[in-house]
Amino acid sequence: MLLEAIAAHAKEHPDRIAYQNQKEKLSYRQLWERAAALSVWLKKESGPVMIFGEKEIGMPISFLACLMAARPYLPVDPGQAIKRIEQIYRQSGAKTILTCGEYLAAEKLGAIFLGERYSEYHESGEISLPDNPLRDAYWLFTSGSTGTPKGVRISLAALENFVEWMLSIPAIAKCGQGITVNQSQFSFDLSVADLWPCFAAGATVWALKREEQQDLTVLYRALQQSSAVRLTCTPSFIRLCLCDEMFSQQLMPQLKTIFLCGESLPSRTVETLHERFPQLSIINAYGPTEAACAVCAVEVQERSGTLPVGEVKSAASKLLILDEDKVPLPDGTPGEIAIVGKSVGNGYVGAFQGGFGTFAGERLYCTGDKGMIRDGLLWYLGRIDRQIKYKGYRIEPGEIEAALLCWKEINAAAVLPIQKAGEVRGLAAIVEWNGKELPLSECKQRLISAIPSYMLPKRWIAVEKMPMNERGKCDFHALERMLQE
Incomplete structure (x- = not known):
């Protein structure tokens, strides 16, 4: 399906631009x-x-x-x-x-x-x-919990299933054969959402080089020149774009859709985007590298609190919430997010099994993400493996981060454990403020109304910009080093 579509575009529209960069x-x-x-x-x-x-x-x-x-x-x-x-x-x-x-x-x-x-x-x-859809189409290496890179194998069938699903999203379909801006490096799976859906639709990919993303003036000039109708990126990148009021409909008048994936999307970011781009469709998507980039998405509007990450009925594969024994849980009950069906990859490179398995005869991937299905929507509640044990309590940093990101005064936030001699001594909140920093007393007063007292951060650190890694996500390793200084 994918190769045949690209071949058809090459034959029917040979001179149409498929891909371009700075030069x-x-x-x-x-x-x-x-x-x-x-x-x-x-x-x-x-x-x-x-x-x-x-x-x-x-x-x-x-x-x-x-x-x-x-x-x-x-x-x-x-x-x-x-x-x-x-x-x-x-x-x-x-x-x-x-x-x-x-x-x-x-x-x-x-x-x-x-x-x-x-x-x-x-x-x-x-x-x-070749006609074997189950063959591996690409391998991507992600960070491993042991410090060794972990290779993910994605089949052509999973890739084609993703492309078909992506193009079925109304906000993506309306972009037609227009230009999509590619932000992420090709070693990061979010780039799959730029390249292959565009090529399948006969559209154009406008790729931003690394140096274009390191200077706002250069970045804005590139975005303006692109005449893009779609932008695919992480929430961290769009937050960078929003640093200056110049990033608005005047800069990108043809922009119709932003597809956001890879990390949690703060409601404040959505609010600011709607202020700058009143007619913009903002898609919040969810999916791990192990399941061909993304498996579900939802168009989000301005609202307070945590945002949903996808519609269940329109997902690219079946979504389940499992308990610790891998038994499906009813709607409204938090558990581990699992994916069943065509989206699931062929496993990892080597003998490592990880979260791959089978469910009712179909391929299964247990994501390690905590979530819940409610009102036909998937809600992401943080990583299970980021849980912290403190004073006998199990604490999910993502819950505290979500509470902080509801504040209009905060652009980005991360919560990490304060450790000494291998023991957790408290929590640290690292915050990128949207303007003036709030007094510590007010921060505590606001949080105590949203979370239990044992989850209150003991230490608060303000940063000018939240560090991002090479994949465009929050760099937790850099933050850990900051805590040790």
Whole structure:
């Protein structure tokens, strides 16, 4: 379905722009022909293809070529530490390494520059496409709880199921063949929501390079030049955009939809977006890397408190809430969010089982996320594995963070344990204020009306900007280091 759709666009609209970045443009004809050329060479071997790059046009070409050659693509952010890249290389067992640019880590691993392979395709006629939908389409490595990267294997069937679901969302469908801004690196699964739905619909991806996201003036100029109808990003990124009132409908008059995923979305952010973009559709989505990017979504309006993360009936796969014995719980009861069906990936690279399993004969993934289904909506309540034991109580930091994010005076907040000699001595609230910092006494008074007293933070730290990691999410490791200083 996906490959056939891209082939059709290349034939019917060959000169339409499929992908562009700061300096380069790639038409659908160029995308298909160059990927076809590369796929012939890739078919000579098997296994994953490790691909170094940021936002070069070679990235989507190589991804498509891997799908044509029935080899999973493994995007690698060259900005990562070389030690981590070497860990990924060893775990993946990749025999083929490509690079779209000059990167030290790529050179160290003997990567082949991608441009050298375009001219090797000399066959005539149609490319024969593989027909096994259960094969791995891509591998992505995420952070592991043990400190070792964890590789996730996603099948072509799961990817195509995601694309079909994504394009069925009314707010996405109305964007048609317009331009979508890509914010995240390709080594982060949110990029899947930019690339493949756009290519399937014959739309255009406008990719933001890393340096364009580090300066607001440069970022705003790029967003204005994009003429985008859709923006896909994390809540942390959109909060960055909202730092200046210039980010408004005047800057992006054609913007119709924002698709937000990857972390909790504060209601205050939604309120500000509606103030700046009165006609904007704001989609709050949920899904882990292990289930092809996202599995459910809901259009959110201005409201106080916690926001839902998706509609259950329109989800890409079945959603369940399980107890500790993996037994489904009734609506309104908190438990672990589980996903059953086509969205679930093929497991992890190697022997690690993790949350993968089966349920009633279908693939199952237990997310480790705490949640609840109520009124036909899914509500995210934090990570189970971030639970803190303090004075005999089990505390979920996400609950405290959600309470703080309801305040209009706060842009972002994170709650971490204060530890000494391996013992939790209290909680710390790290806050990015929206203007003047509130007195500590008022903070405590507000919180005590929302949470139990034993959950009140002992220490409060104000930061100018909440740190973000390479995936565009809150960098909890950086915050932990801050607490130790």
